[in-house]
Amino acid sequence: MNRTFSIGGVHPHDSKISKDCAIEALPLPPTVYISVAQHIGAPAKPIVAPGDKVKVGQPIAEPGGFVSAFIHSSVSGTVKSIAPRADLAGNKQMCIEIAVEGDEWYEGIDTSDTLNTDFSDDNKEIIEKIRLGGIVGLGGATFPTHVKLSPPPGKVCETLIINGCECEPYLTSDYRTLLEKGPQVVTGTAILKQALSVDKAVIAIEENKPQAIEYINKLLSDLRKVSSKYTGITVMSLRKRYPQGGEKQLIDAVMHRQVKSGGLPIDVGAVVQNVGTALAVYDAVQKRKPLIDNTITVTGECFPRQANLLVRVGTPLSFIIDYLGGMPADAAKVISGGPMMGKAISNLDAATLKGTSSLLFLTEKQTRRRPESSCIRCGRCADACPMGLEPFLLNRLAHAGLTDELEKNAVQDCIECGCCLYSCPANIPLLDHIRQAKGQVMGIIRARAAAAKAAASK
Amino acid sequence: MSKLLVSPSPHIHADVSTSALMRDVVIALIPAVLVSVVFYGWSELLVLGVSVASCVLLEYLVTRFMMHKPSTIGDLSAVVTGLLLAMNLPSSTPWWIVFIGAVVAICVAKLSFGGLGQNVFNPAIAGRVFLLISFPMQMTTWEAPQGLFGADAISGATPLGQVKEGLLAGTPLSELVNSDYLSMLFTNIGGSAGEISALALLAGFVYLLCRRVIKPHVTLSIWATVALVSLIFSLAAPERFTGPLFNLLTGGMILGSCFMATDYVTSPMSVVGGIVYGIGIGFITMMIRYFGSYPEGMSFAILLMNAVVPLLNMWFHQKKYGRA
Amino acid sequence: MSQTIIWTIVIIAVLGLVLALVLWFIAEKFKVVEDPRIDEVEKVMPGANCGGCGFAGCRAFADSAVKAENLDNHFCPVGGNDVMQKVAAILGHEVKAKAPQVAVVRCNGTCEARPVVNDYDGAATCRVKAALYSGDTGCSYGCLGCGDCVSACQFGALSMDPATGLPVVDEEKCTACGACVKACPKAIIELRAKGPRGMRMFVSCVNKDKGPSVKKACANACIGCGICFKTCTHDAIVFDSNVAYIDYSKCKLCRECEAFCPTEAIHAVNFPKPLDKDAVKARVNERKKKAAEAAAAAQTTVKEDKQ
Known part of the structure; x- marks a missing residue:
């Protein structure tokens, strides 16, 4: 018997319908929008200005702190603007807009396919x-x-x-x-x-x-x-x-x-x-090739053409969708990421990020939430929780706003995997409320830690 | 293209719903219902019909016209309550007593607490206990099983009732206990519909386990406790106390442990809590059977332990990841 | 028989006596000595326990007020000046009267002005919605319409208007406790001075985006054109990040800005008469013309002086 984790978990249907589609490279879009906040931590600081010519793999933003990362141009062309642009949730993020001209790579990057399995041990x-x-x-x-x-x-x-x-x-x-x-x-x-x-x-x-x-x-x-x-x-x-x-x-x-x-x-x-x-x-x-592209699965039963695409960072989502035949008529929701933890997209003009793993199309029937009814205390959410939490209890405490009790019941351990909501027969939006409560409690814990640190340094 | 749907994750849902769970419970009860109708005849069908119909109707009327909320009969929980209540009543119960039981079960025990999920006590058991206290005559007159179209129904006591009365009258236990356990397993003993066929009930229980509607820990801990307590007592004083097999197969033991104690709403959420709850039910049942004035204690035991559930939920929690 | 009754009476009497002693003993032992003024202050409080004063409830407020040296940091928004006078009298402090306040909803993105562009399907609370994304309309600053403020209000002063999809404040019931301000994740609701006879002016928009994109999202929004800022002669308009804000401590309620606002984002409430825009515009234009002439005249004088 193979190993697995010891607490909770669920078995959603696999639905890996694009598993036989070989990775293909997406053609270059006319314009890319590269966000400077593509990682956890401080956003990167742009080091190019509008009008600059950039090449593929050229750094265009440097780390904005210790926990931060370089950002490279994923295309060659001219920097058009550095301005806030709506991300997939409609929130404004600073983006570097680059108009694509040809496909010229930055100096020192090995673009050949030769495999090199030997590396330095420094x-x-x-x-x-x-x-x-x-x-x-x-x-x-x-x-x-x-x-x-x-x-x-x-x-x-x-x-x-x-x-x-x-x-x-x-x-x-x-x-x-x-x-x-x-x-x-x-x-x-x-x-x-x-x-x-x-x-x-x-x-x-x-x-x-x-x-x-x-x-x-x-x-x-x-x-x-x-x-x-x-x-x-x-x-x-x-x-x-x-x-x-x-x-x-x-x-x-x-x-x-x-x-x-x-x-x-x-x-x-x-x-x-x-x-x-x-x-x-x-x-x-x-190869000295920075992170400028990643493989994105484009899938969904209602989507006409399943694909695994190699996409340059900053490609507009609408460009990918149009390339594969456009938005299917019966798609009700587009998700960036998987169906359990992915984010629903409200703005299809948003551009891909380094961490974008998938574009998933679901129909109304597959994804529309069913009407909420009262908790029958079946305990399925607690059985499903991989962190051993009790979502039904956390949900109740969140409604009552009892932050102390929430912390005692480990709401801050929640990994937001969605197993509780997935398995609730009463369709109670458990995770929606628990996520809120977690944010609140994390804020309290952080404030307390900061206060303790300040007190210790005095 | 219509407007895009946007919601927090997760975006898919397991194929499970309250009504589907309740439907499974109804399906699990069907074998026992069929057996009881076949053996008790039309009067049993009447009790079942009145009970289910009045439970559903009452739930509809109260939620719509007193609580001014959308009706909740679609979740089928009222059907389950009606079935369980009927299976706890003798087939000779007059229809109006069944109706009163339904009123207590649905209106008092369930809806006055706020409806499904809010009730502290199992509605069917609350209804049954209310009737047992209010109408002791009607509630303890049992018909001996007769065929569907059987002629005269003979009224008789349940095996547990026989033992209790016999012991009070000074008859030695060995003469009282019918040791034909096989017949108990199938049918053929006096009692309410839910007591008549252990095998049909167990079949339903296995169905619920296979469909993962319930987990077995509560039921098993009740059985283990009952077996252990009765083993100790019957070994210590065989002339006064009945043995484990007799206690496991008689009365509402199977119905109670498989269908009533495992009710989601009124049992603890955690596995450890459930085991403690089961031990409590088993122990109280045996104490009532041995020392109480009622021959059967399952309903009282479950009702008493229902009251402890909030405390058990507070004491016993799930094992958390990364916390010793 | 009679003996049974007598025994019953005796036993109950003894039992009652013993228990009374136990209770008395416990009450004595665990007695908490409190300043009696706390009770007195609590008595004059409204007893809403709304937390609007920043304390956990009326009792906590009373406790803190009794211990405080003055009442500068204590104000009960629900009871207002009357209650504070009483509290001050009990504690022997002085209080300055505060202008009564009222909650104001600074969003006028009605269903017509701000079309819905996507379909929200999560838990129906503003907090969850705000954490998820920018909202189901083109405006990422405006009211989300799930009514967190309505459920936060303990006084029934807020309600959702189904026609506009926006919350409405009942000024009679609003106590300015600030619960709605805390509940709104978009910081739309503000406590503002009620103003003379309830008359007040405010900008009913908080959108910080630039004009064109704001215009696209909502017909009623402040587009940050700055006309109000140029019109105001009282220095009452603060103009920051593409949105105007009226400082109510400086506003003289002249309604000139209202007349010029191209999107009617400036609201004036409780004024007896509707605004005659043309008259005000004519008046202001006349004044500006005169000022320009005066400036020109001044300039010529300066020039002449130089010559």
Whole structure:
């Protein structure tokens, strides 16, 4: 029996209808809009001005703080403006608008397809290359990778976990990446392993992707014969269950360890990186190619043409949709990301970000929420919660505004995976309210920590 | 293109709803209902019909015209309450007593607390206990099972009733206990519809487990407690106390433990809480059976433990991730 | 029989006595000594426990007021000046009278003026909606229409107008406790001075976007043209990030800005007569003309002086 995480979880229908679509490159759009806030942490600071000529892979914004990342031009052309532009939720974000002219790459980037599985063993150099490449975690949180690779002093990493679970229904970009860019992903894994100086790396793949498991295993056994840098990397097949790809759940599944509330994975000796990130790391370290494109699954039963597209960062969503045949008539909701944790898009003119993994089209019938009825206290939400919380209780406390009680009942541990709302027979918008309460309680905890710090420094 | 839908995640929903869960409970009760109708005849059908019809009608009238809310009969919970109430009554119960039971169950025990999900006590049991106290004569006159078109119905006591009366009269236990457990499993013992066929009820219980409508921990902990308590007592004083098998198969034990104690609303949310709740029900039932003046204690036990549920919910919680 | 009755009486009497003693003993032992003035102050409070004063309730307010050295940081918005006078009398402090305030909704994005462009399907609260995205209309600053303010109001002073989709304040019932201000995630509701005979003026828009995009989103919005700012002779209009704001401490209620506002975003309430826009415009234009002439004349004098 394959491993999985120990608490809660649900089994939504797989719906990986685009899994046999090979990755294809999307043609260049006429204009890209590159946001300076594509990662967790401080937004990047633009270092170009309107009128400047830029090339593909040229840095156009530098980190705005320690937890921040470089941003590179994904096209060659002229910077038109640097102005606020509505993102997919309609909120204004500072964007660099570039009119595309040709496809000229920045100096020093290796654009050839030749595979290079040998890399330097200078950790500092690797991490610096990753930093300069503007690599961020592509599993959803878009946390700057170089920060994650520099554990705080005193913390030792024992295992690197490469997340290839792709537990969200519909998404297939990681799966296609594993199948088509397997050697690059494996090399990227070895580079990450080197950067962290760990002996053990696990590529975790759910058992519903047997082809990928088999292929990566074969690649690994071949590479191990060539270089000692590939020993210690193994593939682990995990039972299918959502949200296995959640960082905390994956660590539980792979290592049987649980990260303490408020702690980091490194506290239990783990660092988790996504398959897409491993590929980006390979590109940045071996080819000096920064993170300027990513694979996006375009899918949905109502969408006429399923696809896995290689898309330049900053491409307008409407351009992608038009390329694939336009908006289907019966699509009611467009989601960026998977159906469990993705964001509903209200503005189709928004541009893609580094972390955009999918465009999913759902029909009214598939996605419209059913009318809410009263809680029958069946406890399904509590059974489904992968953090062992009691959503029914948190929802009640949130309505009553009892922040102390909410904190006592660990609302701040919520990972917003959506299992509670997904499994509620009364269709109560549990997560909507819990997310609010979590934000409120996190604010209180942060304020308290800041006050304690101020008091300590006095 | 129409306007885009926008909502917070998740964007899909499991194929589950309150009415589907309740429908499963109704389906699970069908074998027992069929058996009881076949064995008790038309009078049982009348009790069932009156009970279900009045529960649904009352719920509709009260929610629409007293609470001024949309009617909630669509969730089928009133049907479940009606069925369970009927299965707790003797088939000879006059229709107006059944109706009073429905009034207590739906209006008093359920809707006055705010409707489904808010009630502290199991409505069907509250209705039954109210009738048991108010109409003890009618509620303890049991017909011995007869065929669907059977001639004279013979009234007799339930096995538990026989034991209680016999012990009070000084008859030794060995003469009182009918040790034909196989017949208890199938049918053939006096009692209410819900007591008549343990096997049909267990079939429904297994159905609910397979459909993952309920979890087995409450039921199992009741059975384990009843078995343990009766084993200890019957070993200590075999002439006074009945044994485990007798206690597990008689009275409302199966109906209560499988369908009433496992009611979502009135049982604890956490597994540990559920086990404690089950132990409480088993223990109180056995204490009433052995020492109380009523021959059967399942309803009282469940009702008493219902009152403890909020406390159990406060004490016992789910095991949380990353917190010892 | 009679013996049973006697025994019953005796037992109950003894039981009552013992329990009374126990209760008395406990009450003595756990007695909390409190300033009696707290009770007195609490008695004159409205007892709404709304939290509008910034304390957890009327009792907490009373407790704090009794301990405070003066009443500068204590004001009960519900009871207003009357209650504060009474509190001051009890505590022997002085209070300055505060101008009565009222909640004002600064959004006029009615259903007609601000068409709905997408279909919100989440929990029907403004807070959830605001956290999710910019809203179901083109305006990302305006009222979300889920009525968080209405449910926050303990005095029934707010209601949603189904025709406009906006909340309406009942001035009679509004106590200016500020609960709605805290509840609104878009910071649309503001407490403003009620003004003489309830007359007051305010800009009913908070959209900070630039003119063209605002115009596209809502027909009733402040487009940041700045005409009101140029018109005002009392320095009462603050113009910041493409939106005007009327400082009620400086506004003289002359209604000149209202006459010039191209989108009617400036609202004047409780005035006895509707505004005669043309007359005001003519008046202001005349004044401006005179001022321009005077300036020109002054300039010529300066020039002449120089010569």
